[in-house]
Amino acid sequence: MPVPETLRADCGNCFGLCCVALTFARSADFAIDKAAGEPCVNLQDDYRCGIHQKLRGAGFPGCTVYDCFGAGQKLSKLAGVSWREQPGQEMFAALPIMRQLHELLWYLTDAEQRPETAPIRAELRQSLRHVEGLTLQPVLDVDLAKERSSVNELLVRTSELVRGKxxxxxxxxxxxxxxxxxxxxxxxxxxxxxxxxxxxxxxxxxxxxxxxxxxxxxxxxxxxxxxxxxxxxxxxxxxxxxxxxxxxxxxxxxxxxxxx
Structure with missing residues (x-):
């Protein structure tokens, strides 16, 4: 399916939010412990990863698996200034919520583009507009459980239409x-x-x-x-x-x- 670029991670237009907001626990996925809100030791001044090309070999395969669905650059654009210029706690708290909303947009985009979903396409498009609207307002107030439940009903119907009996x-x-x-x-x-x-x-x-x-x-x-x-x-x-x-x-x- 053609995917809007807004749903693809664009690290070049993000303040390295996932490298700061998220917690790392020393394990097979991460070589270090890192608390939420603490910048990763590999994060450079330009908000890029200093070992991006060798993350797996350096003990950070967890970083190569993570995908924000474009939530990082969306929050960075909405904020306008980085967490280095002003306290970033609210931006960090918003990242996992924005990521889940963008994930829902990914699923809805997939569903809306399937030929088999013609019977529910109007509902899918309405849901897409609604969730997109949520990403353009303060997301800390979003009831994620409610939104996921509503979208899931459409995704289940999509699955039934596409897969058949x-x-x-x-x-x-x-x-x-x-x-x-x-x-x-x-x-x-x-x-x-x-x-x-x-x-x-x-x-x-x-x-x-x-x-x-x-x-x-x-x-x-x-x-x-x-x-x-x-x-x-x-x-x-x-x-x-x-x-x-x-x-x-x-x-x-x-x-x-x-x-x-």
Whole structure:
């Protein structure tokens, strides 16, 4: 799907908010502990990462997985001045909320552009306008639970329209598939919403038009898998997975640089 540039992270027009606002815990994902509101040691004066090209090798793979959906540059533009020029606590608190609103816009954009959603397109467009409007006002007052619930109803209907009626074996919503061996499995049009696919073997699997919203794909083997047309896939999900040059991903996503 064509994705508005406003929903893609643009670090060049952001005050490095994710490098300051978020908490790092020393682990396999982060080489250091960092408190929320404390600038990362790798953040430069120009708000760019000093080790961006070697984050994984330097012990920061968690940074390569994170995607703000364009929330960082939106907040930076709205604020006009950085957290270095004025206290940034409100900007830092707003980042996770703005990110979730932009994530909803990503899903709604995906849904609105599907030919199968013609019956609910007017509702999708209305929801898109509503959520976009929320991002242009102080977001700290937004009732996220209410907004997510309202959008989710439309996304569920979208999934049903796109995937059609499927057999029970393809209804795997929230399934625990951690480490599952599903290489070359036919999961086309499957409902994998919220499924736990951590370190699962999906090499060569058919995931065309599958619903993958909220699925945990950390270290999932997607080498040779086909995700053409898969519903609601995000950059964070593919960044967290393992793939290769033969992995087919939705056109809206960028191929992760660590995939071989």
């Amino acid at each position: 499927q057999s029970k074996k393809k209804e795997r919503r929230g399934a625990d598939l951690v480490g599952a061996r599903l290489g070359k499995a036919d999961l086309s049009r499957a409902n994998l919403r919220g499924a736990y696919l951590i370190a699962a073997d999906l090499a060569g699997a058919d995931l065309r038009l599958a619903d993958l919203i909220g699925a945990d794909l950390r270290d999932c083997d997607l080498r040779g898998a086909d995700l053409t047309g898969a519903l609601f896939v995000t950059q964070s999900q593919v960044n967290a997975a393992q793939g290769d040059s033969s992995t087919r991903i939705p056109a809206s996503l960028l191929r992760p640089t660590h995939w071989q």
